[in-house]
Amino acid sequence: MTTYRTAIIGLSWIATDPPPPASDPVLGTSIPYSHAAALAAVPNVEVVAGCDINPAMRDQFLERWSGRWPGAKTYENYREMLAREKPDLVSIVTPDFLHADPFLAAVEHGAKGIFCDKPLATNLADADRMVAAAKAAGTVVNINFTRRWIPQYVNARAILRSGRLGDLSQIIAESGGPRAMLFRNHTHLVDLLCYYADGDPIWVVSELEPGFEDYGTEYKGDGGKTESSEPAANYYVAFANGVRAYLTGMKNTQPDTIVSLRAAKGRITVDEFGSELRAIAGGGTMMPSGAPTRQTEFLAPAYSISGMHAAVVDLITGLETGRPTASPVEHARRTTAIIEAVLQSQAQGNVRVPVAPPQP
């Protein structure tokens, strides 16, 4: 079995947190929720190095993980690390606005696979450079829109794709709480619109949170640290295949995210706690002439692995077999393109604006 020499760039909590304590001595632990914990769950991955500009983060990484990977080194400069270690896989966990340069450097230094945290980039120019570089080099990529490996989200898509509910026509996604920030938590929901719509977004109409009317068309956040540095947003997205999506982001609401998938013969709602399928049969829902019945099915999908652990396995499987990964770079580009169109729509007076199509 090939051993994948792996390096991590950016060593904050989401990169290096230890796995949660075992929830059951027999059944094992909870889902790993950091890059290192996910990489540690895959036996043929060896993390050989970690890089951070902050020495305290480098020390913390070694304290936490040198038991698992005794040879792991740390670096202050990721270019030096990539040149010396020549890793097969690279995890990129730098701030939201700082993914492009380490990503391009990893491609340049011959990484075969990249697991990059979301969003792909905070502007489309960076996203396009990343797509082009990965494509030219044949680098296999997974962008960490984590819900693409969480059972209830995956299962909802499988049901839609089975055709059992007929065509999907509408997606309503609600993002709540103070962290419903456009470039931060919100991006998970934008990605879910694209994941379920399964096509190219073509135009957007948006309104940013009151107070951000003059935000402009460029990212002005600080990597998700200050909630007031990024607006929430409400917007409508049209997809080329006819699917229409409405995304509400309101900070002054409870921290809840819910996605409602409305198809011809039923609706699936999915949130962090599970999913439910609701179908109405035998009449209309309003003033029925017949006797409508509501069938509710609580879905309890079970898979053997999930979350970031599954993302790493998916990346390696993609590398070894050529199977497309669940969150490839060209899909993640759609999220950045939609967000850029959201800013353009606001800047032009809340009008309909096109979403930039992929580069040829």
Ligand SMILES: NC(=O)c1ccc[n+]([C@@H]2O[C@H](COP(=O)([O-])OP(=O)(O)OC[C@H]3O[C@@H](n4cnc5c(N)ncnc54)[C@H](O)[C@@H]3O)[C@@H](O)[C@H]2O)c1
């Ligand atoms: N998928 C998820 O559920 C999830 C959850 C949380 C965070 N994230 C993502 O993870 C990423 C990191 O988020 P964060 O809040 O921990 O970011 P952060 O701002 O804390 O930065 C992460 C680390 O990168 C280091 N860093 C900055 N510049 C660097 C450079 N040039 N070279 C090496 N290291 C550098 C910082 O010192 C820090 O330790 C973001 O993209 C964020 O959106 C994803």
